[in-house]
Amino acid sequence: MGKRKVSTGSCLFVCVIIIFAAAVGVCADKITITGVVVAMDWDDKDNVVAVSIETDSELYYVSENAAGEKLRELLDRGVKVTGIPGKDEEGNKTIAVETYEILDD
Numbered sequence: 001m002g003k004r005k006v007s008t009g010s011c012l013f014v015c016v017i018i019i020f021a022a023a024v025g026v027c028a029d030k031i032t033i034t035g036v037v038v039a040m041d042w043d044d045k046d047n048v049v050a051v052s053i054e055t056d057s058e059l060y061y062v063s064e065n066a067a068g069e070k071l072r073e074l075l076d077r078g079v080k081v082t083g084i085p086g087k088d089e090e091g092n093k094t095i096a097v098e099t100y101e102i103l104d105d
C-alpha cells in the first residue's frame with residue numbers, strides 16, 4: 001500500500017512539472033516588430049528559402065514555420081510582425097512569426 005502512495009505522489013509531481021512547462025511555453029514573451037522583408041538565402045534554383053525582417057535598428061531572422069514561409073512572398077514589403085523572439089546558434093536574433101500584417105507602401 002505504501003508503494004501505491006509513492007507512485008501517486010510521483011505521478012502528481014510529474015503532472016505539476018508538465019503543467020508548469022506548458023505554462024512557461026504559453027506565456028513566452030511575444031514581441032511586435034515593424035520592418036521590411038529581406039531575402040537571406042536562396043536554393044540552387046534561385047528560390048528564396050530564408051528571410052529576415054530588417055527594422056530601423058535590428059535584423060531578425062524569420063524562423064521556419066507556416067507564417068514565416070508566407071513572408072517569402074513579400075520581399076521588400078513593409079510588415080508588422082508579432083511572434084516569439086529567440087537566438088539562433090550563431091547568436092543572431094530570430095522571430096517565430098505568429099501573425100503579420102502587410103503595411104501600406
